[in-house]
Amino acid sequence: MQHEITHGPSFAMLCVDLEPGESVLAESGAMVARDSSVGMSVQLNGRRVSGFFGKLKSFVIAVLRKLVGGETMFVSRFAAGTSRGRVWLAPRMSGMLSHREMKGESLIVSTGAYVASTGDIDLRVRWGGFRGAMAREGLFFLEISGTGNVWFNSYGAIETIDVKGSYLVDTGHIVGYEGNLTFTIRSAGGGVVGFLASGEGLVCEFQGQGRVYIQSRNITSLASWLSASLPG
């Protein structure tokens, strides 16, 4: 399988060349184009299981994801038949795409950041707890684990930060982080005055050794700027 990301950082698009029999799983609606030899099928955005109760559980998980994670209930599988085939995928927002090869570790990303994956990748919705609610970044995260390729998107460009010890990131700029990192939410300026006056809102203080992916733009800031300039 060959893959390439073009048109970054503003309007990144992913091109995947599938060998016969290979397939890629993508967020619903992400397809730009495909060779017609590449088949498309729809599956529930849950773990692949057999048996009636397994399927029922998978359905419930998919519904839950849709409701709480802002994700789609279904994902699309693009599979090459007996010949090679190509598929082009793009996210909805303007921004960059990032590729990561997973080797059994876990990666936590904000919901909506997932674009595509191959191999044996497991996606699980994780409750972000009170910290997530405070950070206004939503109550849920998506935990990606397993082995294979994964592609995720950002609003704006993606910067990779290798945390050694500790690092502060504005909560609205977090794309994802490696599962072995821990974090606490606090105000950037320290105290109530710092929180209100700095305009920096809340920050995540990451601790440990690992990688954090951040985005150069913040969708909440765009929304508040845009809604202030809309009529009515």
Next chain:
Amino acid sequence: MKINILYRPAHTMAQIWLAPNESIVAEAGAMVGMSTNLALQTQTGGLLKGLKRLFAGETLFRNTFTAEGGNGELLLAHALCGDMAALELTPPGYFLASSAFIASSPHVEIETRGGGLRGFFSGAGMFVLKATSQAAGQIVVGGFGGIVEMACDGNLVIDTGHLVAWDAALQYKVGRSGSGWIASLFSGEGLVCHFSGKGRVWVQTRNSGAYGSALGRVLPARVS
């Protein structure tokens, strides 16, 4: 006429050099700047045609810019962030998504065609434009995001929301993306264009409708 596309791909601007007495037709509102010897003439090209364009999601009027008494320069831009491309007219011509048209040589015939009921449901608009010309000429198209030229060699399936333009020599059929209705309904892939034959297709890397709904989710509800 010489066309230069500047500042690709995010915030492109088309720089057009006109020889004396040469003209170009542009979408209303596309003009950014021009040299003072360009004469501007607004036309509908017939009321019916203008209204048809309006229905197609375009502007009612188009402007003709003519260089008088010397060379002229015209700068044009698209409303959305994204790429532009200048295409040389070929005998079969091109089909354009109705929002993609920016400018054309004056003798290029731009015809509004009904995309049928399927086009209406596709989100790509009910209409497509067909650009044809007897003589050599150019058209300028604009997209949302980057524009990619894809070679169709036999068969290609493209999401209707990502189409910018395609060779009129290609056969196309708007249809479902998946094999079953259930799959199509839930895939979120909407409708796609099935292309066959040999030719080129220009695709945009973002779908303005999908972008709008993604952004709409975080905006406050409209108060009427």
